[in-house]
Amino acid sequence: xxxxxxxxxxxxxxxxxxxxxxxxxxxxxxxxxxxxxxxxxxxxxxxxxxxxxxxxxxxxxxxxxxxxxxxxxxxxxxxxxxxxxxxxxxxxxxxxxxxxxxxxxxxxxxxxxxxxxxxxxxxxxxxxxxxxxxxxxxxxxxxxxxxxxxxxxxx
Amino acid sequence: xxxxxxxxxxxxxxxxxxxxxxxxxxxxxxxxxxxxxxxxxxxxxxxxxxxxxxxxxxxxxxxxxxxxxxxxxxxxxxxxxxxxxxxxxxxxxxxxxxxxxxxxxxxxxxxxxxxxxxxxxxxxxxxxxxxxxxxxxxxxxxxxxxxxxxxxxxxxxxxxxxxxxxxxxxxxxxxxxxxxxxxxxxxxxxxxxxxxxxxxxxxxxxxxxxxxxxxxxxxxxxxxxxxxxxxxxxxxxxxxxxxxxxxxxxxxxxxxxxxxxxxxx
Numbered sequence: 082x083x084x085x086x087x088x089x090x091x092x093x094x095x096x097x098x099x100x101x102x103x104x105x106x107x108x109x110x111x112x113x114x115x116x117x118x119x120x121x122x123x124x125x126x127x128x129x130x131x132x133x134x135x136x137x138x139x140x141x142x143x144x145x146x147x148x149x150x151x152x153x154x155x156x157x158x159x160x161x162x163x164x165x166x167x168x169x170x171x172x173x174x175x176x177x178x179x180x181x182x183x184x185x186x187x188x189x190x191x192x193x194x195x196x197x198x199x200x201x202x203x204x205x206x207x208x209x210x211x212x213x214x215x216x217x218x219x220x221x222x223x224x225x226x227x228x229x230x231x232x233x234x235x236x
Numbered sequence: 237x238x239x240x241x242x243x244x245x246x247x248x249x250x251x252x253x254x255x256x257x258x259x260x261x262x263x264x265x266x267x268x269x270x271x272x273x274x275x276x277x278x279x280x281x282x283x284x285x286x287x288x289x290x291x292x293x294x295x296x297x298x299x300x301x302x303x304x305x306x307x308x309x310x311x312x313x314x315x316x317x318x319x320x321x322x323x324x325x326x327x328x329x330x331x332x333x334x335x336x337x338x339x340x341x342x343x344x345x346x347x348x349x350x351x352x353x354x355x356x357x358x359x360x361x362x363x364x365x366x367x368x369x370x371x372x373x374x375x376x377x378x379x380x381x382x383x384x385x386x387x388x389x390x391x392x393x394x395x396x397x398x399x400x401x402x403x404x405x406x407x408x409x410x411x412x413x414x415x416x417x418x419x420x421x422x423x424x425x426x427x428x429x430x431x432x433x434x435x436x437x438x439x440x441x442x443x444x445x446x447x448x449x450x451x452x453x454x455x456x457x458x459x460x461x462x463x464x465x466x467x468x469x470x471x472x473x474x475x476x477x478x479x480x481x482x483x484x485x486x487x488x489x490x491x492x493x494x495x496x497x498x499x500x501x
Contacts, residue, residue, distance in 0.1 A: 083242050100242045100284070103271075124272050125417075127338060136312070136341040142271045143342065146242055147288055190337070211418070212336025 083146040089114070090158030098145045104138075105129045107145035108155060116156035116185050120214070127213035130186035131155050137193045139212070156185035159192065167233035168192045168226075177226030179217030187213050187223055195231040203228065237274040241283045247291055248372060248397065255393040258283035263395060265308060265347030268339045287346075293397065298323060301403055307346025307396045312337070314345060326407040326425065326499065327365065330357050333411065335418050346396040349381075352388050352443060354474065355419035357411065359444035364425025364436030365407060368400045385442040404429045408499030410491045411439070414478055421479050422487040426495040428458055435492060440473050440484045450492055458500065460493035 086095040089112060096111055108117045108131065117140060120128030124142035131140045132154035159166035165173065168191050178184045187210070194201060194209035201209065206227045207220075215223060243254040243261070255261050262281035264270055265288075273279050287293060293308040298319035305314060314320060315332030334340055334348075334357050348358040349369065362369065362378045369376045372395045383389055390396070404427040411423030420439035427434050433454040435447045453462040470485035479487075 100240055101237050101274075122275070124268065124339075127336070130338055137338045138342055139338045142268055142339075144242075144267070144271070146244075147267070147286065194337070209337055212338045 083149070085146050085149040087145075087148050087151055087153050089153045090155060100144070100146065102145040103141050104131070104133075104143040104145050104148050104153075105140035107148075108140060108153070111145075114155050114157050118182055118185055120182060120186075125214065126183065127186040127190065128183050130189045130213065132189060132193055135193075135196075137190050137212075154189070156189060159188065166192065168195070168230035171226040171228075171230035171233060172223070175222045175226040175229060177218065177223040178215075183213060183215045183217075187215065191227045191230055192234075195227070195234050199231065199235050201227075201231055206231075237277060238280045240274075240281050243283055243285045244289050245285065245287075246289055248293070248395070251285060251287070251290060251395055252372065252393070254283065254285045255395075258285065261285050261393070263287055263347075263350070265350075266310065266342040266344040267347075268335065268343040269347070269351055269353065287395075293346075296320065302400050303327075303403060304398050304400045305345050306398045308344050309346075311335070311340035311343050311345070311348075315340065323403045324365065324401060324407060326409040326427070326495075327361050327401065330361050330409045330411075330423075330425070333357065333413070333418070345399060349399065350388060350390060350396055352382055352386055353419070354385050354442055354444075355414070355417075355421070355439040357409075357420055357423055357438060360409065360420070360423050360425040360436045360438035361401070362399060363444050363446060364409070364434050365401050365404060365427050366432075366434055367402070369396055370398045370400060371396050379446075382443050387443070402429070406499040408495035408497070410494040410498060412487055412491060422484050422491055424488060424491040424495045426454070426492060426499055428454070428499065431455060433458065437468070437488055437492075440468075440488055442472075442474070447488070447492070454496065458496065460496045460500075463489055463492050463496065465489050 082097045118128040120126035129141040245251045259282040261283040297304045311331045321328045407427035409425045411420040423438045435450040438444045449467040470481040473481035475481040
């Protein structure tokens with residue numbers, strides 16, 4: 082079994098994993114970080130998006146051993162104690178969710194796209210969310226949330 | 237998925253050794269197609285030979301008249317590369333339109349080209365731009381590389397190391413994306429260099445193909461008006477729930493005109 086060492090939300094963990102273990106399974110079942118959701122499990126919906134070395138990836142389409150040595154960020158790593166990340170706060174303010182299942186992937190994607198392009202506009206936000214599917218909201222409030230979150234992240 | 241052994245070679249030589257040791261080895265590049273395939277138990281390799289840690293398989297180099305993209309370069313890196321954006325903007329645009337941002341962060345040019353999905357974008361770039369596929373064993377012209385649906389002229393254990401694109405005078409790529417998958421329902425790459433025009437179509441047939449009639453018409457006059465309707469017969473095109481073969485035949489003409497217009501702008 083491959084032995085891997087990863088940093089997850091800043092904390093280093095070393096484990097042996099079955100070769101078939103997906104990064105999403107590793108995060109949820111080994112590390113018990115269940116904020117990362119598995120929606121479709123066919124790598125289409127984006128609910129499982131995490132960051133790997135600063136880039137968004139679908140953790141259900143990545144093997145855990147491919148992340149050996151990598152820096153992984155999950156939704157649990159965003160808030161500072163009781164204080165929500167500005168993007169999380171914006172999703173709450175704009176009600177950028179209904180059932181909430183897609184929200185971890187949406188927020189992780191949104192935070193990363195704003196980091197890469199702080200002045201991102203609405204078209205950029207829509208393009209940036211192409212890999213994240215929401216079956217409840219119709220996206221309008223998500224886009225409003227990302228706009229507000231981007232503004233807050235710019236400070 | 238079925239169980240497999242993991243191999244993580246650090247050099248191309250180690251890759252060759254791993255291929256030799258494996259009973260039925262399979263290369264893993266970005267995994268954006270292969271991992272879903274494994275999950276569905278549609279493949280049962282004895283070994284996954286991961287290319288993610290192979291030294292020297294990633295990067296983009298611009299020479300005077302060509303751009304060389306190493307096999308493990310991601311779609312996101314191709315889309316964002318300054319040299320490609322200025323020398324072959326159609327190629328940067330094509331890479332930036334594959335899948336979604338997360339797929340583009342993992343998916344690689346070598347993986348896409350080796351897989352030769354009939355609806356993938358990169359085969360249109362490789363064939364339309366007349367690129368050369370460089371492998372561990374030889375160099376293969378684009379015209380001799382794509383041989384059928386999910387089929388290429390790669391031999392067992394032969395690894396793509398890089399793809400060399402000659403820089404055209406002008407080129408344009410337009411696709412009609414499937415609204416769910418972003419795969420090309422039809423995609424057309426048009427490139428002109430001197431008196432040579434190449435037109436490559438993806439998504440419409442079992443494998444990417446060139447359209448000689450359009451190339452001849454455009455060689456005489458590189459203008460959207462040169463492309464008449466009906467230059468591609470519907471008979472051999474894909475016919476599925478997403479689009480009829482007649483619709484795809486029509487789209488080829490429409491998108492080719494738009495690609496010529498984009499190339500000329």
